[in-house]
Amino acid sequence: MKTLFRLMIYVRPSAKWVALAVSVMIMGTLIDLIAPWLLREIFDEGIAKRDMAVVLWLTLALAGVQAVKSAGMFAQGYSQELVGQNVVFRLRKELYAHLQRLSFSYYDRAQTGQLMSRMTGDIEAVKNFVGFGAMNLFAGMLTFLGTIIFMMSMQWKVTVISLVTIPFILFVLWRFNDKVGPAWSNIREQMGRLTTTLQENISGIRVVKSFATEKTEQQKFAERNEQNFETNMERAKLEAKAFPLMGFYGGLTFVLMIWIGAIFVVRGEMSLGTFMAFQWYTWGIIWPLNMLGWQINIMQQAIKAAPRVFEVLDTPVDVVSPSVGVPTTGMKGDVVFENVRFYFADQDPASDQPVLHDISFRVKQGEVVGVLGSTGSGKSSLIGLLSRFYDVSGGRVAIDGVDVREYELDGLRRSIGIVPQETFLFSASIRDNIAYGFPEATREQIEFAARKAQIHAFIEGLPDGYDTRIGERGVGLSGGQRQRVALARAILMDPPIHVLDEATASVDTATESAIHVALLEVMKGRTTFIIAQRLSSIQHADRIIVLEGGRLTEQGTHKELNEANGFFRQLFDRQKQIAHS
Numbered sequence: 001m002k003t004l005f006r007l008m009i010y011v012r013p014s015a016k017w018v019a020l021a022v023s024v025m026i027m028g029t030l031i032d033l034i035a036p037w038l039l040r041e042i043f044d045e046g047i048a049k050r051d052m053a054v055v056l057w058l059t060l061a062l063a064g065v066q067a068v069k070s071a072g073m074f075a076q077g078y079s080q081e082l083v084g085q086n087v088v089f090r091l092r093k094e095l096y097a098h099l100q101r102l103s104f105s106y107y108d109r110a111q112t113g114q115l116m117s118r119m120t121g122d123i124e125a126v127k128n129f130v131g132f133g134a135m136n137l138f139a140g141m142l143t144f145l146g147t148i149i150f151m152m153s154m155q156w157k158v159t160v161i162s163l164v165t166i167p168f169i170l171f172v173l174w175r176f177n178d179k180v181g182p183a184w185s186n187i188r189e190q191m192g193r194l195t196t197t198l199q200e201n202i203s204g205i206r207v208v209k210s211f212a213t214e215k216t217e218q219q220k221f222a223e224r225n226e227q228n229f230e231t232n233m234e235r236a237k238l239e240a241k242a243f244p245l246m247g248f249y250g251g252l253t254f255v256l257m258i259w260i261g262a263i264f265v266v267r268g269e270m271s272l273g274t275f276m277a278f279q280w281y282t283w284g285i286i287w288p289l290n291m292l293g294w295q296i297n298i299m300q301q302a303i304k305a306a307p308r309v310f311e312v313l314d315t316p317v318d319v320v321s322p323s324v325g326v327p328t329t330g331m332k333g334d335v336v337f338e339n340v341r342f343y344f345a346d347q348d349p350a351s352d353q354p355v356l357h358d359i360s361f362r363v364k365q366g367e368v369v370g371v372l373g374s375t376g377s378g379k380s381s382l383i384g385l386l387s388r389f390y391d392v393s394g395g396r397v398a399i400d401g402v403d404v405r406e407y408e409l410d411g412l413r414r415s416i417g418i419v420p421q422e423t424f425l426f427s428a429s430i431r432d433n434i435a436y437g438f439p440e441a442t443r444e445q446i447e448f449a450a451r452k453a454q455i456h457a458f459i460e461g462l463p464d465g466y467d468t469r470i471g472e473r474g475v476g477l478s479g480g481q482r483q484r485v486a487l488a489r490a491i492l493m494d495p496p497i498h499v500l501d502e503a504t505a506s507v508d509t510a511t512e513s514a515i516h517v518a519l520l521e522v523m524k525g526r527t528t529f530i531i532a533q534r535l536s537s538i539q540h541a542d543r544i545i546v547l548e549g550g551r552l553t554e555q556g557t558h559k560e561l562n563e564a565n566g567f568f569r570q571l572f573d574r575q576k577q578i579a580h581s
């Protein structure tokens with residue numbers, strides 16, 4: 001019930017169209033109730049009295065009301081679909097906007113397939129109910145009650161006797177409703193899992209193929225598909241049991257009506273016209289009850305699907321912009337980490353070790369800082385705190401003396417140009433990919449950024465140059481080329497702070513060196529963090545920070561760290577040895 005009330009919030013803006021659909025539906029129902037009454041008059045006042053004028057006028061009236069009803073059906077069909085589509089539109093828009101706001105900690109755990117399925121199938125199920133099911137459910141109930149009232153007013157005894165089957169039909173419906181709800185809940189959940197399997201397989205198809213696990217993947221998909229098939233068949237079984245039974249009781253009502261009606265006609269307690277009208281009215285009892293099964297189906301689907309959508313909408317956003325954020329215009333880029341401690345959302349501070357322990361350091365505007373550490377030492381997490389991908393669990397991160405949590409969030413993120421470890425390119429032209437964060441950039445600006453990222457010559461060599469379209473996730477470019485496009489994207493943003501997270505790990509050392517020389521100019525006056533595992537990447541750093549197991553163990557210049565004989569020195573010796581062997 002709570003779900004239905006909440007859905008009403010999305011219907012409210014379309015109240016005018018709901019009112020139109022309901023009015024037309026009530027008019028259509030009234031016509032359905034008047035038509036058999038006209039038929040009775042044709043029989044009793046026209047045929048029985050051999051008055052063809054009455055027959056003609058009443059037949060014309062019958063045709064007229066049917067024409068009005070048909071026109072009304074058009075208006076009702078259109079407006080109820082409009083209500084449904086509007087609800088879907090609003091829900092999808094809100095869901096998409098919320099997905100954009102949700103923080104990294106949500107996406108660390110979310111399954112893409114489940115989100116896709118909620119965005120499509122579940123919302124569609126809601127639309128079917130709001131746009132069609134609900135209105136027809138209401139129309140059915142109105143027709144049912146109206147028919148009984150009209151019949152009672154014509155011949156209450158025949159009506160009461162003929163309707164003895166109704167409690168049986170209602171019992172079958174009640175049982176069906178009870179069982180079909182959980183079945184729909186399973187189906188919606190399984191649809192989500194099926195989409196997840198499909199999405200993961202397609203995204204990871206290169207891994208699947210390189211490990212030749214197509215058969216295992218097929219098997220996995222087949223299992224999910226089979227579960228889906230079986231749950232759907234369970235639901236179909238419920239329908240197969242309930243619907244014919246309802247059809248049987250409905251038929252029985254019809255037969256009873258003829259039999260009891262005939263007795264009353266013979267006894268002279270019912271006119272032939274009323275008898276004929278009752279045959280027509282019977283349908284006004286049977287169809288709403290038969291349709292009720294389908295409508296319950298549609299309603300239960302929506303009741304089970306909507307909470308899946310609301311669950312995403314209700315997920316709190318844990319990294320939000322302050323209501324009045326500090327503007328970032330004129331940001332210089334002095335960065336301070338003060339006693340920073342950090343746990344991921346799925347960690348328990350009571351029992352787990354923090355990913356970052358008590359980190360403190362200061363970086364002045366324009367400094368180039370290398371962040372060095374073995375894999376898993378916390379380098380990316382450290383940088384994630386700067387852009388507020390995550391918030392610190394203790395201590396603070398400040399830029400120009402202002403806590404990052406006090407800045408206006410969009411401005412903060414636009415002030416930090418990150419070239420991430422895993423580059424994501426969109427299926428668009430190379431130009432659009434470079435200008436992703438700055439769509440109004442001029443051709444010169446884009447080319448300048450591409451030159452600095454050492455990718456301009458390559459792009460110029462392509463048949464369509466900057467207009468060359470690249471496939472999904474950058475297919476068509478090598479890893480190093482993709483990294484350089486991402487680098488150009490960050491350079492174009494011209495932020496006061498640059499972060500290169502293993503940004504040159506996929507390029508050869510000669511290209512890396514060329515990129516660094518070009519970047520020296522771009523980085524001038526800008527604070528730059530270069531995260532790396534190999535020393536060649538940080539050769540131009542003014543200072544180096546060394547992370548080990550989430551702790552800052554060393555910091556200083558190349559020279560100072562070489563003399564300190566710690567992790568840096570060991571790495572230096574190891575990489576020198578490899579280079580010489």
Ligand SMILES: Nc1ncnc2c1ncn2[C@@H]1O[C@H](COP(=O)(O)OP(=O)(O)OP(=O)(O)O)[C@@H](O)[C@H]1O
Nearest residue numbers: 108344346355373374375376377378379380381382
């Ligand atoms: N979402 C998460 N939830 C819990 N722990 C995580 C999560 N993401 C990363 N970690 C853990 O946090 C630690 C630091 O990870 P991080 O990615 O910051 O390391 P890194 O130094 O950048 O490693 P690499 O050089 O391999 O990229 C790792 O031990 C990792 O397993």
